Amino acid sequence: MQVTSAGQRGxxxxxxxxxxxxxxxxxxxxxxxxxxxxxxxxxGRVIQRxxxxxxxxxxxxxxxxxxxxxxxxxxxxxVLVLNDLRPRQRKNLERIVPVxxxxxxxxxxxxxxxxxxxREGKLQVELAQLRYRQSNLIGVGADLSRLGGGIGTRGxxxxxxxxxxxxxxxxxxxxxxxxxxxxxxxxTRRQARRDEPLVALVGYTNVGKSSLLNALARSDAFxxxxxxxxxxxxxxxxFLRERQYVRMVDTVGFITDLPKDLVAAFRATLEELQDxxxxxxxxxxxxxxxxRQEHAVVALVRDLGLDKKRRIDVFNKIDKVxxxxxxxxxxxxxxxTGAGLDALRTAIAKSLR
Ligand SMILES: Nc1nc2c(ncn2[C@@H]2O[C@H](COP(=O)(O)OP(=O)(O)OP(=O)(O)O)[C@@H](O)[C@H]2O)c(=O)[nH]1
Ligand SMILES: [Mg+2]
Numbered sequence: 058m059q060v061t062s063a064g065q066r067g068x069x070x071x072x073x074x075x076x077x078x079x080x081x082x083x084x085x086x087x088x089x090x091x092x093x094x095x096x097x098x099x100x101g102r103v104i105q106r107x108x109x110x111x112x113x114x115x116x117x118x119x120x121x122x123x124x125x126x127x128x129x130x131x132x133x134x135x136v137l138v139l140n141d142l143r144p145r146q147r148k149n150l151e152r153i154v155p156v157x158x159x160x161x162x163x164x165x166x167x168x169x170x171x172x173x174x175x176r177e178g179k180l181q182v183e184l185a186q187l188r189y190r191q192s193n194l195i196g197v198g199a200d201l202s203r204l205g206g207g208i209g210t211r212g213x214x215x216x217x218x219x220x221x222x223x224x225x226x227x228x229x230x231x232x233x234x235x236x237x238x239x240x241x242x243x244x245t246r247r248q249a250r251r252d253e254p255l256v257a258l259v260g261y262t263n264v265g266k267s268s269l270l271n272a273l274a275r276s277d278a279f280x281x282x283x284x285x286x287x288x289x290x291x292x293x294x295x296f297l298r299e300r301q302y303v304r305m306v307d308t309v310g311f312i313t314d315l316p317k318d319l320v321a322a323f324r325a326t327l328e329e330l331q332d333x334x335x336x337x338x339x340x341x342x343x344x345x346x347x348x349r350q351e352h353a354v355v356a357l358v359r360d361l362g363l364d365k366k367r368r369i370d371v372f373n374k375i376d377k378v379x380x381x382x383x384x385x386x387x388x389x390x391x392x393x394t395g396a397g398l399d400a401l402r403t404a405i406a407k408s409l410r
Contacts, residue, residue: 260339262310268392
């Protein structure tokens with residue numbers, strides 16, 4: 058179930074609250090790369106500086122009308138909103154701006170929907186999407202109309218929404234049952250492979266976890282310069298040193314304010330991390346956004362109850378930085394050039410003793 062699709066032309070809207078602790082730029086950049094990962098293109102951008110969001114329409118109502126005019130001018134058929142959108146704001150905004158209004162959570166869910174490969178991954182994403190719609194009083198109309206030939210219709214009316222709600226609830230129960238079954242199978246498979254220690258790669262999305270796994274295991278897990286290339290956990294056998302191997306699992310990347318329906322949906326997948334003997338926390342040494350990303354990961358690791366585990370901090374992509382910050386205890390590597398990989402193998406071996 059995808060909300061956006063190739064050929065969609067979107068206008069990105071953001072309200073800048075001027076919070077110094079939360080500068081808009083990195084969040085906006087990240088949002089736009091998420092949007093591009095859905096296949097939609099960005100044809101315009103509206104940033105409104107305000108002290109608070111407008112409770113009725115998010116942006117001021119004058120701005121909302123200006124956006125409606127921009128839609129015509131730019132031939133846009135989608136509005137993408139960075140800020141959290143309350144159901145009432147969405148509804149009011151939809152009246153003024155008559156195209157689908159998609160918020161950050163929906164964008165992330167959409168990227169997940171595109172990238173899910175396994176049956177469990179697909180079920181998890183669909184469940185998260187429906188739960189999000191349910192809690193935000195969005196009908197299924199937009200998606201169904203897309204299947205029937207293009208999004209671009211208005212949201213459903215009141216009675217239709219009632220019907221939608223019932224259908225959503227029914228579908229959610231079906232998905233839960235199916236997930237339950239898939240998970241039982243996975244648990245049985247997992248039991249069978251408990252011989253070698255398990256090392257889990259964790260980290261923000263797009264930092265190079267899959268690339269690192271490939272470099273260490275000489276394998277070819279999917280790598281792409283876009284958020285959430287990996288959704289399904291991938292396990293590879295990695296050589297550490299003479300007669301010592303580990304299993305290394307690469308899993309879904311983290312992101313700031315990961316939608317809670319997604320965390321819930323992916324909890325079971327992330328639970329694989331509970332079995333890990335060591336966590337390897339990968340960060341991207343080359344991004345100016347490193348600190349914010351690191352905080353998000355540390356918070357999620359804590360939420361998942363993994364903060365008691367042994368952890369190795371790794372700075373990846375050092376080939377891209379001229380003078381890499383020397384953080385004590387952290388290991389600098391490049392999945393691309395192979396620099397630092399031996400030091401990482403040694404550190405993992407040491408941590409397992
Ligand atoms: N220059 C450089 N680029 C790298 C390095 N490692 C990964 N990349 C690039 O970074 C991008 C993301 O790499 P992935 O391995 O897909 O990252 P990931 O952490 O698995 O990302 P998700 O699965 O999307 O969360 C790709 O374009 C890689 O080619 C590195 O050491 N140096
Ligand atoms: Mg990956």
